[in-house]
Amino acid sequence: MLSNFRAWYRRRILKKESIPDDIWQQAITRLRFLRGLDADELERLRENATLFLHAKQISGAHGLIVTDEMHVLIAAQACILILNLDLDYYNGWVEIIVYPGEFIRNYEYVDEDGVVHHAAEAVSGESWLGGPLILSWEDASTTGAEVGYNVVIHEFAHKLDMLNGDANGFPPLHADMSRQAWSEAFSEAYAAFCRRVDADEAMEVDPYAAEDPAEFFAVMSETFFEIPLAVKLHFPRVYEQLALFYRQDPAARWSKL
Numbered sequence: 001m002l003s004n005f006r007a008w009y010r011r012r013i014l015k016k017e018s019i020p021d022d023i024w025q026q027a028i029t030r031l032r033f034l035r036g037l038d039a040d041e042l043e044r045l046r047e048n049a050t051l052f053l054h055a056k057q058i059s060g061a062h063g064l065i066v067t068d069e070m071h072v073l074i075a076a077q078a079c080i081l082i083l084n085l086d087l088d089y090y091n092g093w094v095e096i097i098v099y100p101g102e103f104i105r106n107y108e109y110v111d112e113d114g115v116v117h118h119a120a121e122a123v124s125g126e127s128w129l130g131g132p133l134i135l136s137w138e139d140a141s142t143t144g145a146e147v148g149y150n151v152v153i154h155e156f157a158h159k160l161d162m163l164n165g166d167a168n169g170f171p172p173l174h175a176d177m178s179r180q181a182w183s184e185a186f187s188e189a190y191a192a193f194c195r196r197v198d199a200d201e202a203m204e205v206d207p208y209a210a211e212d213p214a215e216f217f218a219v220m221s222e223t224f225f226e227i228p229l230a231v232k233l234h235f236p237r238v239y240e241q242l243a244l245f246y247r248q249d250p251a252a253r254w255s256k257l
Helices: 002-016 021-030 039-055 068-080 151-164 179-198 213-226 228-234 236-246 250-255
Strands: 057-060 095-099 103-110 116-123 125-127 133-136
Touching (some): 002 039, 057 068, 125 151, 133 151, 179 236
Parallel strands (some): 057 095
């Protein structure tokens, strides 16, 4: 009974709040990582984006007016992660705040002597456990400008990571996945990546991934969708785990282009 009502309510939203064709086409044309999707996948992405926009509140900060086009561009990028999962993965929070550009994040940290410090830094995105997701529109709107960079995918990957608590690079896995395989693949890749960053080696993956395991997962997720062939080549075991987690194989899609 409940499932029937949910299906009816879903159809009602899709009918009454469907994304206009012209706005949808503009969005998928701008997002280069969508080019390998077939017609069925694009239609499911559009439906997910419609339901996502119904469930979430997207508001501008510092005078930014969030247009319909901006709503759809954010939703399409957010929903690529859950294309073969479920919109329920984004339950438990509602608000997305969009700043015109980078914004200041205030935080505390404890040094090796146990002294607490207060610091501030300019960031392009931030995700709060159980709270809002915050984006810089300047960065969110320039997807594809930098190879492998996508702040929207990055922050929504953090949201998935937070489904079982604070982000730590270990999101809740599917029942058919191995926690040991995930741990080994990511731990070994993270250690190797950090060594390469320390050695100042040139890489296609953003060096920010060396910050901690949570950032490694988020950066690898955005790279997985933006430049999947590079991830599969340099981090094959991580690619395998991400393909199992997201239930997608973007490298296979790109190989057909």
